[in-house]
Amino acid sequence: MFNLLGGNHARCVVRRWDRLVIVARCGCRRPAGELGPVSRGPAAAAAAAPAPDVWEPDPDAPEVEVGGAPPSKAWTPELSAPEGPSAARAAAPPAANEALGDTGAYTFQEFWLDGDEGDQAIKVNVGSGNLFIRSKMSELRGPGVPAVAYRVYNSQNDIDNGYIGPWREDYMITGLSISSSTTTYYDGTGARWVFTKSGSTWTSPAGVNASLTQNGDGTWTVSYNRTGEKVIFNASGWLTKRQDRNGVGITYGYSSGRVVSVTDAVGKSIGMDYLINNGAAHSLDEVGAAGRYTRFFYDSVGRMDRVNEEGAGRPFWTMTYDASDRLVTMGGDGRSIAFVYDSASRVTKVTQSRTGESSVVTSFAYTATGTTVTDPRGNTSSYEVDSKWQVTKTTDQLGRTQSQTWTANSDVQTTTDGFSTGGGQGNVTEATYDQLNNQTGITLPTGAATQALYAQGPGCTGAQSGNPYRAKCTIDPSGNTQSMTYDAAGNLTAKTDTTSGGTASTTSYTYETSAGTVCGGKAGQICSATDANNKKTTYTYSGGNLIKTTPPAPLGPTLYEYDAVGRVTKVTDGNAKATTYAYDAADRITLTTFHNGQTLTNVWTPSGLLTSEADSATGTAITYKYNLLGKQTERKVQGPTGSGYSNTVTNGYDKSGNLVSTGGLGATTYAYDVANQLTALRPTSGSCTTSGNPAANSGCVKFTYDNNGHETARIFPGGARQNTTRDTSGRPTRITATDAGGYTKADVGYSYTQGSSDRIMLQKRTSHLEQGIPVGAISSYSYDSLNRLTKAEEKNGATVNASWTYTYDKASNRTSQTRAGNTGATAGTITYTYNNANQIASTSADTTTWAYDGAGNQTRNGITGQTATYGDRLQVTASGATTYTTFGPGNDLQLKSVTGIATTTLYSSDLGLIGKDLQGANTSWTRSPDGKPIALTQVASSYYVTDHLGSVLGMFGNTGGWQGGYSYSPYGEQRSASNVGVIGSNNIRYAGGYEESANLYKLGARYYDATLGRFTQYDPAGQESNPYTYAAANPCNAKDPTGTSVVVALQECWAWPQVRLAIS
Known part of the structure; x- marks a missing residue:
């Protein structure tokens, strides 16, 4: 979809314990693949780290008094009659499930004030004009549905229930209004849904995707079809429980008709206290647990005008209202947001402000059929x-x-x-x-289609019964089929490749039962996962918390410890090395202590912006500044006195949040069109013409786009250019690079058709002109039933010029590789064997043995003999003759490398790697606002030409002359390179990754060995079915730039998010 308001530059948001695996392994506030600066010598003195803000649960805090049963009288939302500004909409009031809240079908304009959307969502419905705000008051992590309480605001609100007027507690506006013929479900956001009685059952309204059932004991259950979540009410319609598909969740306790507690599945509770006037509760006083509370204050007419969240590690908020009780301003932590309304309580203007900065204004105008923004x-x-x-x-x-x-x-x-x-x-x-509103298919404009089947029938003859809203079979655009089975609750128990002639591979899972006797957990918590090679990983729980993960040997187990509110406080890895964590009251990690006693200290603003990181290992601190939109305006690296590697990068933005300038190393200026598309960039010292091609030596690069916002041309200094043509599904069909004289220098074509049928995956690649490949050679790709690349065959006419053949076991470990012809590598076949942990045990090309540590890091390559060592942070400390220094945990932020007497110092911004210094020889990179490498500057500047994966095909010089190119094997081994001048010294190559040594790429959190087609470290995110396989063994169509998550390269072409989800 179009980027209507810009804001294409990431800001720092809260990193919480529930993201701990990423934080612990990869570090905070650094985009994937970023590298950074370090001293050229040992630290002279450690930079003084600020004292961490540590909050621990108060063991002496009074226990939450758990409430009892809800009232027996009928629940009612106490709807207001339209009056004042609401009178204008009385003639055409919103229908039962329309205008208010968030139904999932609305389009919103979102605004940032603090944290992330999970903390506080502020957004305007572009259809109805309703201002919707949902702000978290308190949360306790736990199994199933966690205990959480929100306050909700709708500018067009007509629900009177609640004790924080004119806001509403989400649990107070969740209920059933029951009559003999209809029951209206209020969902806690302000939206409502009318169920109609039909005999002994209730007919669901359109859009809710849930059923209403009156149980045998008179209670009621709303069951969401697609998630399995259940919302349970007593016989009178009062909210009593929320549960996941396994029946695990939270219970609401009442006293005198008001909610006083929310208790999770392991007994942790959030409490609500009220201000009492003449014996009756008239307003909410505080919400919280374990000694951290959100407190509320009210003006003279009972409106909530202040919220003190400092006890929960967040801002002290102030609010003002107009005479009709509509929210006018809200502010905290130095920022504020203001709203103006029309007579129908539709937002007409939003102003975001901060002292010392120009305000940012967005306005809305409404007609009978739509809205102009x-x-x-x-x-x-x-x-x-x-x-x-x-x-x-x-x-x-x-x-x-x-x-x-x-x-x-x-x-x-x-x-x-x-x-x-x-x-x-x-x-x-x-x-x-289908008739149950399950999505059964997606068809692209070019014809490729996916299918999902939810019951027995053609294409799914062996489907199990039950779970009608869970897909039993899928068919991809290539005709490959998979079947899924589930337990009674709807948890996936097995996924099997059922393609005729396919792999027949199965992955399976077991879960805890309600008895809690399988692995010590709560119902639905995963107890084991068995991969397609029948190798099992088991999980153990206590009190609802995961305390042990046991992968197949020889990997060691990982152990976890928690505090009283469920935050991870200690992780012991497979090498038996422990890392401990401390947090502030908002659950942000403030102190990480590694096994060797070294520390990483983080400081946050109340709004959840990271302001500094200090690493005791190197004596280095990184500080950050932000603007009123939460965009990072400064990143300052401070090393010990005399270290020489301090570095500051500044960022400037326009009012829509577009990055318009960077200062410091590689200083760059960016320009945009009215639709917030990047139209040009240049070095701050360079220049861009208003029309025509960029001048030679100007440093200017221009961009053009099609009607879908896809890039069609990238024009370099002197008039060299990269042109991209696309099919009707938005996929590139040809990428052509021409020099300043108009002569073609690189030209690659793509086809997605097999026979007469469209496919999602690349079927052919034509090298019209590509480094080291015969002109016009066509590469054809074959895949197995799991969409893994099995063969790439390149023909020059009828003659096979080069081929690569791959086989895999059922768990996607490569079992053989055969190279033939002009591949750029030694021809022949290499076979591979693996241990139970999917680690290479041996190959037919071995010169020594393979070795790994207990955490799954490869310590010796059996083919080359190269060794690697790792530190307490699971970071690479040495590889072969090169040693590395990193900042923080994991490998994300590498500071320097030393090989012999040669030291390479690396410099970064929040866009990624922007420079390096190799013994005084300086290199800088210019990047687009989304971090893509555009240009390289050494003595002079050179400009990248890239393919559909982001692999560098070649480079143009400052005047538009071709400097040479590269070609690669399917998995990224260098096949051919002109290796003259900058082509030989450039490090950005395959898939846009940083090549540290021949065919070894630094991709975010891990290192990728292109000769093996796999990572050398275990997946730190735990997201991949095989912890070492690169790009799901589909490198022609996917990549993994972060080292933590596979990205389908063509997803950016699909404008519709549902398409991306279905096809992925």
């Missing part, structure tokens, strides 16, 4: 909506249109892309659904 730069976009306030058409600031249609159930049925602008036909992506 004026962004902070003064440019307008518009939305057309249907009678349910669902967006049917979007027109961006350039006048480009996209449209979508909806099913009766409020699911997106079709999207028509930006080529419909000006009356064009547009390209249509279509979704299908």
